[in-house]
Amino acid sequence: MFFGIEWDTSSNLAFALSILPILLIGLWVTIQATVLGFFIALILGLVLATLKSAPTRLISWPAKAITEFIRDTPLLVQLFFLYYVLPDYGIVLPAFLTGALALGVQYSAYTSEVYRAGLEAVAKGQHEAARALNLPSPRTFTHVILPQAIPRIIPALGNYLVSIMKDVPVLSVVTVLEMLNVATIIGDRTFNYLIPLSMVGGLYLILTLLASSGVRYIDVHLPKRGLSLK
Amino acid sequence: MSEPIIKFDKVVKRFGDLTVLDELDFQVEQGEKVTIIGPSGSGKSTVLRVLMTLEKINEGVVYIGGEPLWHESRNGKLHEASEAHLRKMRNQMGMVFQQFNLFPHMTVLRNLTEAPVRVLGMSKADVRQRGEELLDLVGLSDQKDKYPHQLSGGQQQRVGIARALAMRPRIMLFDEPTSALDPELVGEVLNVIRRLAKEHDLTMLLVTHEMHFAQQISDRVCFFDKGKIKEQGTPEELFKAPKEARTQEFLKAVLNPD
Numbered sequence A: 001m002f003f004g005i006e007w008d009t010s011s012n013l014a015f016a017l018s019i020l021p022i023l024l025i026g027l028w029v030t031i032q033a034t035v036l037g038f039f040i041a042l043i044l045g046l047v048l049a050t051l052k053s054a055p056t057r058l059i060s061w062p063a064k065a066i067t068e069f070i071r072d073t074p075l076l077v078q079l080f081f082l083y084y085v086l087p088d089y090g091i092v093l094p095a096f097l098t099g100a101l102a103l104g105v106q107y108s109a110y111t112s113e114v115y116r117a118g119l120e121a122v123a124k125g126q127h128e129a130a131r132a133l134n135l136p137s138p139r140t141f142t143h144v145i146l147p148q149a150i151p152r153i154i155p156a157l158g159n160y161l162v163s164i165m166k167d168v169p170v171l172s173v174v175t176v177l178e179m180l181n182v183a184t185i186i187g188d189r190t191f192n193y194l195i196p197l198s199m200v201g202g203l204y205l206i207l208t209l210l211a212s213s214g215v216r217y218i219d220v221h222l223p224k225r226g227l228s229l230k
Numbered sequence B: 001m002s003e004p005i006i007k008f009d010k011v012v013k014r015f016g017d018l019t020v021l022d023e024l025d026f027q028v029e030q031g032e033k034v035t036i037i038g039p040s041g042s043g044k045s046t047v048l049r050v051l052m053t054l055e056k057i058n059e060g061v062v063y064i065g066g067e068p069l070w071h072e073s074r075n076g077k078l079h080e081a082s083e084a085h086l087r088k089m090r091n092q093m094g095m096v097f098q099q100f101n102l103f104p105h106m107t108v109l110r111n112l113t114e115a116p117v118r119v120l121g122m123s124k125a126d127v128r129q130r131g132e133e134l135l136d137l138v139g140l141s142d143q144k145d146k147y148p149h150q151l152s153g154g155q156q157q158r159v160g161i162a163r164a165l166a167m168r169p170r171i172m173l174f175d176e177p178t179s180a181l182d183p184e185l186v187g188e189v190l191n192v193i194r195r196l197a198k199e200h201d202l203t204m205l206l207v208t209h210e211m212h213f214a215q216q217i218s219d220r221v222c223f224f225d226k227g228k229i230k231e232q233g234t235p236e237e238l239f240k241a242p243k244e245a246r247t248q249e250f251l252k253a254v255l256n257p258d
């Protein structure tokens, strides 16, 4: 029994059907961790990208160093760091939040690069034309630069959403009951790992395919009006 | 003679160790049509870009209508100009780029109306009407709802010219407006510029390799070499009887490429 749900070991099929609701609870946690982690990565990445493009090196250099550091250390190390070190400083977060935060921090290094690359890909001539027309800088950013950067940024961000989802099982090591953790616990208790783990694989496959096609849908239907993104 | 509308006073522009404008003295009178020619790297584009405030200067003073462009005078001293001052000065000029630099995500008409609505504070209806008139002027009234990539290079550059004119500049700067075009599209753009050149009040500064065209429309041609004006004069003087050896050499090379 797990989450108050009994399993039925009379046959493989019955077992699979009986643990499906349990795995779906884990799946729901996986989705929540993905969405929250992605959200943190979007915001933190934007902050990092802004700092990195700051005109003074006093700000841009540390931001670049942080990005590089995050990128070059494994997610697991960051996760342990947050999980074991933060409480020493009086910050005690539930395992789920710590996990989502670790995902968000790790991926903020990538999203910040996506933002930066997207903005830099807009031709220099666009800035110059806007300046020659005396468009105010905020207007130039929101109406000239961003509309040309966003169609490049969104698909790349979408790919990281899928990556985050596939990294969620790492959170099982700090007791987050995401789908993989749930499956191994079922395996521990029933001595049948094959079925729950296969189901995790299957559910992940479905989830990834759905997310990828969602990303592709957005990519195709994103208004690109006149932009060629070669 | 009245105050020159453009005046470079011992202007120096460097990129690192490279001196691109070398104590340049240069004047343009109100309504004058001046063509700048010269070898690659001689600083032709830089002159226009300094005027359009795309490139800062290192030394000297640039005056527009008698007022310093890159400086503001306070207590009788010249200080580096504020963005507000640059905005005010910039409004007097329009620039046409070699690569057009149209906004690709905006329709042709929107390219023309975006800045006037925001910057000149004109009503949308007025700006729209003016935009349509300008498209008419460059012969593109039927293309106003298209996006730039749906147009030929020549059409795009005509939009570029109309877009600059929409800001009602006193000075128009053209940086090799036909260099990025297929040869068969050059004529339509030159025709538009030629028509503009008939406007008595509009001051025009044009960098071009179209020597024949320069001869037709210019009041004066300046030959640039190594960040200075090596020689200048009426098209007659400069093309028919260049005095400097460097000018002769250059003209010979561009007029008889083989």
Ligand SMILES: Nc1ncnc2c1ncn2[C@@H]1O[C@H](COP(=O)(O)OP(=O)(O)OP(=O)(O)O)[C@@H](O)[C@H]1O
Pocket (backbone or CB within 6 Å): B015, B018, B020, B038, B039, B040, B041, B042, B043, B044, B045, B046, B047
């Ligand atoms: N942003 C920059 N940084 C460094 N060097 C630059 C920069 N812009 C221009 N230069 C250099 O300054 C010199 C003059 O450039 P400029 O563009 O004014 O030449 P030009 O006369 O317009 O030449 P062309 O006929 O090739 O357009 C060139 O040697 C160029 O390489």
Ligand SMILES: [Mg+2]
Pocket (backbone or CB within 6 Å): B044, B045, B046, B176
């Ligand atoms: Mg040039």
